[in-house]
Each structure stands twice: as C-alpha cells, then as structure tokens.
Amino acid sequence: MVNVEVIATEELGDRSYLAHDGSVAVAVDPQRDIDRVEALLSALGLTLELVVETHIHNDYVTGGRQLATRTGARYVVNAEDPVAFDRVPVRAGDEIAVGAMTVRVVATPGHTFTHLSYVISDGDPAAAPAVFTGGSLLYGSVGRTDLVDPARTDELTRAQYHSVRHLAESLPGETAVYPTHGFGSFCSAAPTTGGPSGTIADERARNDAVLEPDEDAFVARLVAGLTAYPAYYAHMAPVNLRGPAPVDLSPLPVLDPAELAARIDAGEWVVDLRDRTAYAAQHLTGSVGIGLGPQFATWLGWVIPWDTPLTLIGESAEQVADAQRQLVRIGIDRPRGRATGTIDALADGRPTRSYPTATFDELRTARGEDPVIVDVRRDDEYAVAHIRGALHIPLPELADRLHELPDRRLWVHCQSAYRASIGASLLDRAGFDVVLVADEFPHAQELGLTD
Incomplete structure (x- = not known):
C-alpha cells in the first residue's frame, strides 16, 4: 500500500502530497513555500525522487520546479504544456518507476486541456493504488472548467465529465482519491461533499459527474453554478509556464514612519494586517485594512492592482512573516517593506483615521x-x-x-x-x-x- 502524507494549504483550499514507500517519495502539486515539503521529507527520512504536476495551476504559483532543483528530483510536466524550462515530459499511459512504486499517467482534461492524473501503486497486486486527481475528480464534485478559456467552457466541461467517469470506471473501488483542489479553493466548480477523504467507491456513490447520466444536464448545471474567481488567477498560469523564480521568505526591510508616509502619499498600498476592529478604531490615513487570516492572500490578490508596490503593517514581525508566506503562493514575492508597532508610533504625529x-x-x-x-x-x-x-x-x-x-x-x-x-x-x-x-x-x- 502506498503511504500518503497530506500537506494542506488551508488558506487557498488546496492540498499537496508526498506519496512514498518508506524510503523514496513523489511530491504532487507542491506549493511555492517548499520548506514545508522539505521539513516533512527530513522528518520521515525520505529521499525525494520525483515531483509531478497535475496541471499548470491557475490559483497558485507552483513550487515544483524549485523543489526538484533543490533536491535533484526529476520534474514531471505534461509534454503538451509549452513550458520554458526543462522537465520530464509525459503523456497518457507513461509509467515511471520510483523505488517500489509505479507512477502511471492518465489524461484527465477538463480543468485544463492538458490536465493529468497520476495512479501510484506499490507493486503489490493485492494492494489498492492511490490516484492523485488535481483539479479533475474532487470529493463529490469536479474542478471548474472556465479558467483557461471562457469561450471553450462548454468543451472543457464535457471533457471533465468524461474524465471523471473514466477514473470512476477504470480504477478499483478501494482506490484512495487525493485531489489538489476542493477544500475551499475557488478552483472547485461546486462545494465538495463527503468529508476530507474518499475512495473511488465513494465517488461512484456521491460525485455529480458520475451520478448524472445526462451529459447535457451535467454541463448545464455546472456552468450555471460557476461564480466569480480571483483576479490574480490571470497571472498564475503564465508564471508557472515561464518557471517561477526561487522563493524568498527572508525578512522584509523595516521602514520608519517617514518612509511609510512617503509611500502612502505616492499612492502605494500600505496594508494593515490587524483585525477589523483594531483597524476601524485607528489606522494610518491612506492605508488599507486586510486582516491577516485564512482569506488574506486571496482577497489582497483579488483587489490590489497587480504589480502595485506593497508595504505591510503588522503587530509583530511574525505576523508580517505569515503574510509573506501567504503572498508568495500567489506570486506577490517581495513587498517593499514592513513596519510594526502602535499606530500612534507609526503615524509619528500625522493625523490618523477611524470609523464606527x-x-x-x-x-x-x-x-x-x-x-x-x-x-x-x-x-x-x-x-x-x-x-x-x-x-x-x-x-x-x-x-x-x-x-x-x-x-x-x-x-x-x-x-x-x-x-x-x-x-x-x-x-x-x-x-x-x-x-x-x-x-x-x-x-x-x-x-x-x-x-
């Protein structure tokens, strides 16, 4: 039986995975802050031999390329994806040996045109495999189909329908299912059901794409239920196709009150991370209040004009560091600086504002x-x-x-x-x-x- 470790990114509603045989591992869809993956590899005494991407992600910047580079692992991406870097190109039906495991590639278009799923088995014919489904088969639902080209949403939705049904029909019922999306991600076409885990048998009993015999009805229902998604998604796939720069989570430069004031006066975004009550009670005139929490990066990335210079105000250096970690996942790499302390101290005599x-x-x-x-x-x-x-x-x-x-x-x-x-x-x-x-x-x- 394949061992699977879950690395949850609750802030974006996604999961990454380490599949391993107790000695060597495969990383699936790693997020940009790869130190979490490296820490888990070290804690379990595993050697990373393979990093695989189910698709070119629209909702976050991948850490796959950097993780593979740092560990010496092979980096697997669909051969049809026009990436600007070297990788191991794979197609449907390819198999890759990793220690005692075999990784089989399955084409599952729908969430993207080139989406892949990976079936990983350990060589024991009596043991059930695991399938890593990315944005294809989710728990009770499927990945949304309007992110690549809205004009081709109908085509992608039909492909999604057939991809999910193929997985459900071709894999043993006891196969464990491990999707990347579906835990609050805007990449889900609908709310997921059934809890935090599942098998192919579970999906045969609860997944709308499997239960709905009428393809047209499924397409109409899914498309009608699609809602707005974050504006920063438009920037994620191009970054992932180019190959993201190495992540840098080192502390930001510390700014004094005069520098803060100059940046506000220049129209830059100075974002206050304190909770909404504290911000309403008193804040720097011209700042923006976005409380640090699970939705922070999603909403900052949604509302800020892209590439606008950004500075962070926090109650502590640790709070700013948490914000940095969330932001690198969506491609906001290095805010220009940070400031901590009371609002009175940061205002340094300048008028502050409040509202009820x-x-x-x-x-x-x-x-x-x-x-x-x-x-x-x-x-x-x-x-x-x-x-x-x-x-x-x-x-x-x-x-x-x-x-x-x-x-x-x-x-x-x-x-x-x-x-x-x-x-x-x-x-x-x-x-x-x-x-x-x-x-x-x-x-x-x-x-x-x-x-």
Missing part, C-alpha cells in the same frame, strides 16, 4: 434615516437574498465604481464582515464616511431586513 462599527440591529434602527447600504458580496450571493434597497457592488469592483456612490454615510456589509472590512477601508481611503457592519448576514435575515 455596527450590527444589523443598529442598521435596522438607522433605517428611518434612509441610510445608504453597500453590499460587497458576490452576484450569486446577492441574488439569493439581499437587504432591501442595498446598493450592490462586489468587493473586487468597488475601487473602480466609487463614482456610483453618493457623498453620504455608507453602511458596508457582506456575509460575515471580512470582505466588508476591506471594502470599508477602501472607501475610507477614498475619503468616504463609512460604517462597517461587523455582523453575520443571517442576522439581517432574522431581523426581516432582506428580500
């Missing part, structure tokens, strides 16, 4: 004043339910639609207040009078505020 926070109860009380309510959720969320009279501008569009907002106090909300906190900070940065609704949207529904 509120609940939906307080918003209901203010309804008699005809407040302007700004809903920054996605289109699909708004369509399900929204507050009566709310102005709907999805967060990624907010900075480009400021001209649509009246010069009045704006009450900003989302589903759980995280996106609203970013939106409120962007509006505050633009000079608007804002109130952050730091509350859960279901509370607004309970209060009868929604349609």
Whole structure:
C-alpha cells in the first residue's frame, strides 16, 4: 500500500502530497513555500525522487520546479504544456518507476486541456493504488472548467465529465482519491461533499459527474453554478509556464514612519494586517485594512492592482512573516517593506483615521434615516437574498465604481464582515464616511431586513 502524507494549504483550499514507500517519495502539486515539503521529507527520512504536476495551476504559483532543483528530483510536466524550462515530459499511459512504486499517467482534461492524473501503486497486486486527481475528480464534485478559456467552457466541461467517469470506471473501488483542489479553493466548480477523504467507491456513490447520466444536464448545471474567481488567477498560469523564480521568505526591510508616509502619499498600498476592529478604531490615513487570516492572500490578490508596490503593517514581525508566506503562493514575492508597532508610533504625529462599527440591529434602527447600504458580496450571493434597497457592488469592483456612490454615510456589509472590512477601508481611503457592519448576514435575515 502506498503511504500518503497530506500537506494542506488551508488558506487557498488546496492540498499537496508526498506519496512514498518508506524510503523514496513523489511530491504532487507542491506549493511555492517548499520548506514545508522539505521539513516533512527530513522528518520521515525520505529521499525525494520525483515531483509531478497535475496541471499548470491557475490559483497558485507552483513550487515544483524549485523543489526538484533543490533536491535533484526529476520534474514531471505534461509534454503538451509549452513550458520554458526543462522537465520530464509525459503523456497518457507513461509509467515511471520510483523505488517500489509505479507512477502511471492518465489524461484527465477538463480543468485544463492538458490536465493529468497520476495512479501510484506499490507493486503489490493485492494492494489498492492511490490516484492523485488535481483539479479533475474532487470529493463529490469536479474542478471548474472556465479558467483557461471562457469561450471553450462548454468543451472543457464535457471533457471533465468524461474524465471523471473514466477514473470512476477504470480504477478499483478501494482506490484512495487525493485531489489538489476542493477544500475551499475557488478552483472547485461546486462545494465538495463527503468529508476530507474518499475512495473511488465513494465517488461512484456521491460525485455529480458520475451520478448524472445526462451529459447535457451535467454541463448545464455546472456552468450555471460557476461564480466569480480571483483576479490574480490571470497571472498564475503564465508564471508557472515561464518557471517561477526561487522563493524568498527572508525578512522584509523595516521602514520608519517617514518612509511609510512617503509611500502612502505616492499612492502605494500600505496594508494593515490587524483585525477589523483594531483597524476601524485607528489606522494610518491612506492605508488599507486586510486582516491577516485564512482569506488574506486571496482577497489582497483579488483587489490590489497587480504589480502595485506593497508595504505591510503588522503587530509583530511574525505576523508580517505569515503574510509573506501567504503572498508568495500567489506570486506577490517581495513587498517593499514592513513596519510594526502602535499606530500612534507609526503615524509619528500625522493625523490618523477611524470609523464606527455596527450590527444589523443598529442598521435596522438607522433605517428611518434612509441610510445608504453597500453590499460587497458576490452576484450569486446577492441574488439569493439581499437587504432591501442595498446598493450592490462586489468587493473586487468597488475601487473602480466609487463614482456610483453618493457623498453620504455608507453602511458596508457582506456575509460575515471580512470582505466588508476591506471594502470599508477602501472607501475610507477614498475619503468616504463609512460604517462597517461587523455582523453575520443571517442576522439581517432574522431581523426581516432582506428580500
């Protein structure tokens, strides 16, 4: 039986894997911060002999090439991918021996045109293999099919349907399934089901692509359910095709208050990592508040104009380092600097700003004043339910639609207040009078505020 170690990147909703025989290992879809993989190899006493990519990733920058270079492992990428670096090119049906294991390549187009899955067995005919399915077969679902070329989404969705069914029909039921996406990633076409693990038998019983006998119905349902995905995705595949530069997680330069002020005055992004309550209470004028948490890199990468100079403000050097790690995964390599300390110290006499926070109860009380309510959720969320009279501008569009907002106090909300906190900070940065609704949207529904 093949041993499999899971390396979860919960912030992006993805997983990487080490498959091994107790002595040598295969890394599957490693993230950019490869020190996590190296630490696991060392802890288990494994030698890495092979690194494989299921596809050219759209949601993160791969660490595969650097990991292979540092360890001397062979680097496997589909022969059809037009990469700008040397690799071991493979095609469907190829087999690679790694220690006691055999890695078999299976073509599973759909998430991308050149997507591959890898079936790894240990040579024991009585033992079940493991299949690493990338963005093809997910737990109860499939990878989304509109990332490569929206004009060919229908074609890719049909390919996805057949790829998943092929895996389900051709592999033994006890085969363990290990997808890369499906744990909160925007690369999933729909929410996954069934928990954090599964087998081919499980997928035969729960996966929509397997259970739906009508291909047209599957395609229509999947395409209709596709929602918005982060803007930074547009930059990930080109970086991965070129070959990412080596990752650098060394500490950033420390900036003094004068340097911070100069960067804000120049229109650069100075991002404050403190939580939304602390930011609302007091922050540097002209900064942006994006609290460090599981969604940090996704939303920073979604809203910041790409290649905009970036500086990080944190409560500690460790907090800034955590932010750096998240950011390198999406190709934001080296922010220009960092600053820590109290806001008063960082302001160094310059005026600071603040804005109030509120609940939906307080918003209901203010309804008699005809407040302007700004809903920054996605289109699909708004369509399900929204507050009566709310102005709907999805967060990624907010900075480009400021001209649509009246010069009045704006009450900003989302589903759980995280996106609203970013939106409120962007509006505050633009000079608007804002109130952050730091509350859960279901509370607004309970209060009868929604349609």
